[in-house]
Amino acid sequence: MCLYTMGKFLMKRLPIELERSIIIHNVMRYSSSSSKPFESIPGLSSLPIIGPIHHFIPGIGSVGLRASFFELSKVLFEKYGSIVKLDGLLARASMVILYEPDHFEQIYRSEDSVAPSRPGFDTLVYYRTKLRKSTYDGVYGLTTAEGMQWRDFRTKVNPALLKPKLVKLYTPVLEEIAKDMVARLTMLKNDTYLQENLDLEITKWSLESIAVIGLGSRLGCLEDNLSEDHPARILIKCSQDIINLSWKLEFFPSLWKYYPTSNYKKIIKTFDLQWDTSAKFIEEARRIINGREHNIPEEDKSIIEKLLDIDDRVATMMANEMLLAGIDTVAFTTVALLYNLATNPKVQDKLREEIRLPEPKNRYLKACLKESLRLYPVIPANLRRTTKDHFVAGYHIPKGVDVIAPNEFLSRMDKNYPRASEFIPERWLVEKSDPIYYGNCHPMVTLPFGFGVRSCIGRRIAELEIEVFIKRLLNDVKVTWEGPPVQVISRVMNSFKKPYYFKFETAH
Structure with a gap:
């Protein structure tokens, strides 16, 4: 000392x-x-x-x-x-x-x-580097790559995902999605359905938002009566199944490395389904880009279009990971923020006052998000x-x-x-x-987006999605919580125990 x-x-x-x-x-x-x-x-x-x-x-x-x-x-x-x-x-x-x-x-x-x-996760690493090696062809993404393979991939995708201009480019379309989501919540506000399915509805909004940023087009996640076989619904289920199965295979005794257990077979099928489903969306985005009859300015290109200009395989992998890792994380963070605002009505009122200013600076909104992430980080x-x-x-x-x-x-x-x-x-x-x-406080205590060069590459995008949605929601809606304190469950990442006791009412 x-x-x-x-x-x-x-x-x-x-x-x-x-x-x-x-x-x-x-x-x-x-x-x-x-x-x-x-x-x-x-x-x-x-x-x-x-x-x-x-x-x-x-x-x-x-x-x-x-x-x-x-x-x-x-x-x-x-x-x-x-x-x-x-x-x-x-x-x-x-x-x-x-x-x-x-x-x-x-x-x-x-x-x-x-x-x-x-x-x-060992299962995903094995899947990408051994079982489906020919599909991934040495490009393993940010979630599984290590060493210089990871560094090379991160270096290529950084320019497309970390530019401050992302805020200016995507805010208008994210506002449209937020408006649609608020309308859907308003329609469902008195329905007991939300007690068990609010996380699903928020995840639909999250997927719709990340898709428009990553692929440049909407998927239709917020349609009424979204069928179980809709590609967007499949992606959501795949993401949730991968989390649950990874929890069982990675954190509990399992012999999948020695012979194919039941859960191992399930997760391999889920990996395949997630990849095949996201690939269809990626190919559609590529078709639209290639069919365009005129060039657009660099600053107006979607993330996948910018990445396609650099490396086709990297573009496909990054888009796939955004559709996998970028939906449940944003959904949990958004629900956590809603809970904190619902259980602290004076804070919510103060935030609403800021939101309704002619030219809001969003300082209090950003502080609310930071404080919520301190108490309820995804990881x-x-x-x-x-x-x-x-x-x-x-x-x-x-x-x-x-x-x-x-x-x-x-x-x-x-x-x-x-x-x-x-x-x-x-x-x-x-x-x-x-x-x-x-x-x-020591600067290393609260690290919701990780640390150093391996910190979350999607931080700016996630914050933008959440801020746009919360501004639209609280401008029109008052959020309350009428139940016992929320309970957190950790299954790889944090989640909330159901039911949800939110109430959504018209704000004055």
Whole structure:
């Protein structure tokens, strides 16, 4: 600690990022000579082959089966402290959960080089790189690619997805979709159907929005009585089935690597169906682009059109991943924001006042979204797989270990945010001298879009979709919640336990 303090004193005139890097390097070098072995990190005991799985058996295990990763993080923290080891299960990598942001920052920054490792699901990796290798032809996308393959793909798609002009280009059409969605919610507002299906309706809106951005055309997701065999409905079901099946295959004992289990067969069929269905939409977008009789300005091209100019295979893969990973994530974030606004009516009224200004700046809207993401992130934790040795918290963490940052749990701790469990958008707007100012918290605590070069490439698009929809909805509609507090369930990503107790009424 003395070394750390000395480093801060000597580096206080340097930029904060350089300061952090130098201090972390010095602390790591100092710690390497006095660290305890990896095996001595506190954590759940393990059995041969099955690892610590017996601790999670309901009614028998010391931890039990928890509904959310937040609850699991809380139990392990209270039981073992600020660093917890979970040995690998059935040949999977061992995990270390770090509860001190300085500790996982040390590792994340050290690993944040050209292509930091964040492994995808084994089933999807196997599907793309082995089972359907000829289809993907070495282009594995952002969800499964690693190393320089990932870096090459990300470098190609960055210009099309990260330009600020996206806001100007897509806002008008997203406003049309939001208007249609508000009309649909207004029509269904007194229907008990929404208690069990609000997430489906919001997901339809999310898919319609991401499709118009990625493909340049609407899919018709918001039509009345959308049939089960409609391509848009198939994509939604595929996305949900992939999440549920991945949860069973990746986080519970499964022998799919040794023989094709029932769930393995189901997920392979679902991967095929998702790819084939999205490919039809992509081919239709390509047909429209190729059939155009005139050129359009570069700034008016859809994302897939920009990517087709660069690399045909990359364009197809990126569009496919947008239709897979970009719908449930946005839907959950939107429902979470609606819940926070419904249960905090004064905040909702204040936001509505901003929205109705002649030229709204959206500052309070953006603060509401940030605060909602702090409390209800889509992904409850971040992960990096170590590519080298690390020495942190007095322990040696070797290469090949998954280092977990339990960001949702940390974001709800009062030691990190005053009144952490409360929805207070003002914490993102107040002066630095205010006790609730968000900047008083360690910058690594809340990372809803990930960290570093592997942070979410769709952040700007997701925020735009949500902001446009919330502005349109709250201008016309008052949202209330008439039920018990919402409960979160973690199945790969967070979701809400049904039913939903929203009420939608005309706003005055």
